[in-house]
Amino acid sequence: MTQPFLAxxxxxxxEAATLPHQSALILAGAGxxxxxxxxxxxxxxxxxxxxxxAGILAVTFTNKAAKEMLxxxxxxxxxxxxGMWIGTFHGLCNRLLRAHHREAGLPALFQILDSADQLGAIxxxxxxxxxxxxxxxxxxxxxxxxxxxxxxxxxKDVEAHDPxxxxxxxxFAAYDxxxxxxxxxxxAELLLRSYELLSRDASLRAHYQSRFRHILVDEFQDTNRxxxxxxxxxxxxxxxxxxxxxxxxxxxxxRGARVGNMQDFERDFGVDKVIKLEQNYRSHGNILDAANAxxxxxxxxxxxxxxxxxxxxxxxxxxxxxxxxxxxxFIVDEAKALKREGIEFAHIALxxxxxxxxxxxxxxxxNAGIPYRVHGGLRFFERQEIKHALAYxxxxxxxxxxxxxxxxxxxxxxxIGARSLEQLQEIARQNQSSLWQAAKSxxxxxxxxxxIGSFLELIRAMQDTCEGLPLPxxxxxxxxxxxxxxxxxxxxxxxxxxxxxxxxxxxxxGFVNEIEDDSLVAFLTHAALEAGEHQAGEGSDxxxxxxxxxAKGLEFHAVFLSGLEEGLFPHDNARNxxxxxxxxxxxxxxxxxxxxxxxxxxxxxxxxxHGQFRYGLASRFLNEIxxxxxKRINPAPKAYYAPEKTTWAPQPTPAGSPAAYxxxxxxxxxxxxxxxxxxxxxxxxxxxxxxGADARVQVKFRNAGVKWLALEYAKLTPA
DNA sequence: ACTACGAGACTTTTT
DNA sequence: GTCTCGTAGT
Numbered sequence: 169m170t171q172p173f174l175a176x177x178x179x180x181x182x183e184a185a186t187l188p189h190q191s192a193l194i195l196a197g198a199g200x201x202x203x204x205x206x207x208x209x210x211x212x213x214x215x216x217x218x219x220x221x222a223g224i225l226a227v228t229f230t231n232k233a234a235k236e237m238l239x240x241x242x243x244x245x246x247x248x249x250x251g252m253w254i255g256t257f258h259g260l261c262n263r264l265l266r267a268h269h270r271e272a273g274l275p276a277l278f279q280i281l282d283s284a285d286q287l288g289a290i291x292x293x294x295x296x297x298x299x300x301x302x303x304x305x306x307x308x309x310x311x312x313x314x315x316x317x318x319x320x321x322x323x324k325d326v327e328a329h330d331p332x333x334x335x336x337x338x339x340f341a342a343y344d345x346x347x348x349x350x351x352x353x354x355x356a357e358l359l360l361r362s363y364e365l366l367s368r369d370a371s372l373r374a375h376y377q378s379r380f381r382h383i384l385v386d387e388f389q390d391t392n393r394x395x396x397x398x399x400x401x402x403x404x405x406x407x408x409x410x411x412x413x414x415x416x417x418x419x420x421x422x423r424g425a426r427v428g429n430m431q432d433f434e435r436d437f438g439v440d441k442v443i444k445l446e447q448n449y450r451s452h453g454n455i456l457d458a459a460n461a462x463x464x465x466x467x468x469x470x471x472x473x474x475x476x477x478x479x480x481x482x483x484x485x486x487x488x489x490x491x492x493x494x495x496x497x498f499i500v501d502e503a504k505a506l507k508r509e510g511i512e513f514a515h516i517a518l519x520x521x522x523x524x525x526x527x528x529x530x531x532x533x534x535n536a537g538i539p540y541r542v543h544g545g546l547r548f549f550e551r552q553e554i555k556h557a558l559a560y561x562x563x564x565x566x567x568x569x570x571x572x573x574x575x576x577x578x579x580x581x582x583x584i585g586a587r588s589l590e591q592l593q594e595i596a597r598q599n600q601s602s603l604w605q606a607a608k609s610x611x612x613x614x615x616x617x618x619x620i621g622s623f624l625e626l627i628r629a630m631q632d633t634c635e636g637l638p639l640p641x642x643x644x645x646x647x648x649x650x651x652x653x654x655x656x657x658x659x660x661x662x663x664x665x666x667x668x669x670x671x672x673x674x675x676x677x678g679f680v681n682e683i684e685d686d687s688l689v690a691f692l693t694h695a696a697l698e699a700g701e702h703q704a705g706e707g708s709d710x711x712x713x714x715x716x717x718x719a720k721g722l723e724f725h726a727v728f729l730s731g732l733e734e735g736l737f738p739h740d741n742a743r744n745x746x747x748x749x750x751x752x753x754x755x756x757x758x759x760x761x762x763x764x765x766x767x768x769x770x771x772x773x774x775x776x777x778h779g780q781f782r783y784g785l786a787s788r789f790l791n792e793i794x795x796x797x798x799k800r801i802n803p804a805p806k807a808y809y810a811p812e813k814t815t816w817a818p819q820p821t822p823a824g825s826p827a828a829y830x831x832x833x834x835x836x837x838x839x840x841x842x843x844x845x846x847x848x849x850x851x852x853x854x855x856x857x858x859x860g861a862d863a864r865v866q867v868k869f870r871n872a873g874v875k876w877l878a879l880e881y882a883k884l885t886p887a
Numbered sequence: 888a889c890t891a892c893g894a895g896a897c898t899t900t901t902t
Numbered sequence: 903g904t905c906t907c908g909t910a911g912t
Contacts, residue, residue: 202893230902231902256901257901258901258902280902283900355902358902359902419899420900422900522899523898523899524897524898532893581889585888696902698902715898715899715900717899717900718899718900736898742899770888776903778903778904779898779904881896
């Protein structure tokens with residue numbers, strides 16, 4: 169039997185992919201071909217007859233990773249991957265719970281709450297119980313609930329030694345009851361429920377244990393306690409668990425990931441095979457050397473050293489700017505230069521530690537006319553208008569979904585105000601029923617009773633209309649009947665929202681074509697579990713902007729890593745946490761190893777953050793990269809930057825360029841000067857740089873925004 | 888029922 | 903600086 173897909177693997181990759189039936193831990197460094205090994209192993213198991221497609225369970229963290237795996241697998245083997253259990257932890261748990269909803273104590277059509285829905289549910293709970301949300305902030309309670317569940321624990325399992333924790337515990341229990349009553353399940357609950365189901369039901373457990381004799385886990389370092397427990401329940405005595413991970417890339421401890429699971433795994437699963445994938449196929453030598461040197465400062469690593477067959481390549485460029493705007497300008501200029509060298513913008517990434525940093529970069533890119541795409545941000549299914557539409561769909565499926573009902577009972581406005589709702593909620597409380605049941609009971613009189621009654625009729629009418637229709641048509645009718653579409657069409661800035669609502673119909677068409685299940689619940693589940701990147705600018709040649717977290721798993725020809733200052737990276741908040749700095753260092757390691765050929769590191773001596781100036785020292789991580797790998801690029805002499813109406817603090821003069829921040833007296837233009845431009849109108853100079861033919865000024869126009877202008881060409885007049 | 892204004896947040900985030 | 907949220911006012 170030929171297995172062409174095994175060709176080209178290095179010895180370690182080959183060994184891992186063809187390992188006999190036993191549990192194993194694969195330490196896969198950045199860029200070492202981990203996804204390839206995972207998919208190749210699955211293909212190998214199937215083709216050699218060691219496993220049938222149905223006998224394999226492969227679990228990832230993101231939908232993207234799961235999709236990637238399925239695509240690659242489909243290319244290797246002529247099999248239908250559809251029935252295979254390859255997916256995210258949440259996706260697989262959902263599948264399990266749908267199949268055994270009765271045993272799990274859930275309604276057949278249970279809905280999934282995303283984080284925002286969950287927060288809403290908690291706020292509602294606090295209000296119903298008359299709890300002071302100042303004393304028990306909803307966000308904090310949400311955190312408490314999710315954290316506890318992620319440990320595999322329920323409210324009753326919490327050890328409360330103080331009144332405050334006891335109250336949280338009590339609210340946690342009440343929250344779970346509320347969810348149960350409404351037939352909804354949050355993300356953590358998906359996992360906890362299916363874990364409890366497997367632990368409780370021996371025959372069900374035996375069934376799945378004998379079915380899945382091969383379990384493969386991606387990004388093992390990111391698993392939390394509960395996910396680990398879940399895996400342990402699913403893995404029977406003859407299961408071989410193939411865990412792939414990299415302790416150096418563990419950057420999600422803040423949300424419960426436990427690197428310790430890797431050591432536990434070796435012990436609990438009797439692992440005697442640990443394979444290290446250390447050959448990196450991505451980066452040039454200098455970049456890897458920098459990454460290795462940096463990560464060596466962490467203690468308690470499992471130990472791994474990346475190497476490459478590639479040449480050393482270019483040095484890592486380090487740039488220290490006077491301020492954040494200058495840093496952004498440097499990045500813009502270099503990106504342009506790279507583009508001239510033939511590197512596409514799409515292969516260049518601008519990375520930062522926190523989202524707040526993107527604004528200055530975007531601003532500079534916008535002024536330079538460079539196309540860019542920001543990753544992360546509002547997802548399609550999280551938009552307000554989409555949430556509203558989904559709430560109607562949820563109500564069609566399950567009228568007891570109080571969260572959904574409250575969201576749309578008065579949207580578009582139907583004269584059901586806060587007062588009517590309070591009455592309704594009071595009745596529901598007394599009857600121990602859902603809001604829908606309360607409304608139906610006829611205990612509401614007067615105007616409130618009538619308007620709420622007609623809302624009930626509206627939903628019932630929708631249910632009737634939708635009965636038996638294909639999903640996309642159901643959505644179209646709902647949009648019209650609910651008045652949502654009309655509402656946004658009438659709104660003056662509603663065009664985008666209308667587009668999105670129509671896009672929702674398209675999404676349903678795509679969904680129905682792709683998935684065999686075209687039920688409403690399946691679509692709603694899809695919406696909750698795959699909020700979707702679904703953003704503009706895809707496919708075009710645009711610079712890629714994202715946080716370092718979001719860059720994990722990706723690679724780029726050139727990477728700019730900005731904001732390398734103490735307090736930002738490592739972040740201030742990380743310094744107080746146990747092992748906080750080590751996690752930040754791993755984050756830095758992830759950032760560095762994204763670069764294939766060229767890496768820029770930059771920092772600013774001062775930057776605007778949260779509305780005020782902040783002066784940071786160079787990040788400690790810069791000192792952990794050997795000097796011989798670095799090439800320092802010195803800033804060209806610049807005029808100082810003085811923000812309008814801000815008390816300007818003198819900036820430290822960097823060594824080696826004493827004149828860098830003094831005013832250029834030879835230029836007739838200066839910061840703060842009022843000027844006029846033929847096309848853009850009047851404005852004020854906010855920045856100057858260069859001299860002679862290269863002289864440029866940045867002008868903030870009253871009506872035309874902020875623009876950089878070359879003095880040689882732009883006709884500016886003092887005003 | 889809609890708007891406007893002030894207060895407070897604000898690391899990272901997938902599901 | 904900018905966004906969200908909640909409340910008070912029209």
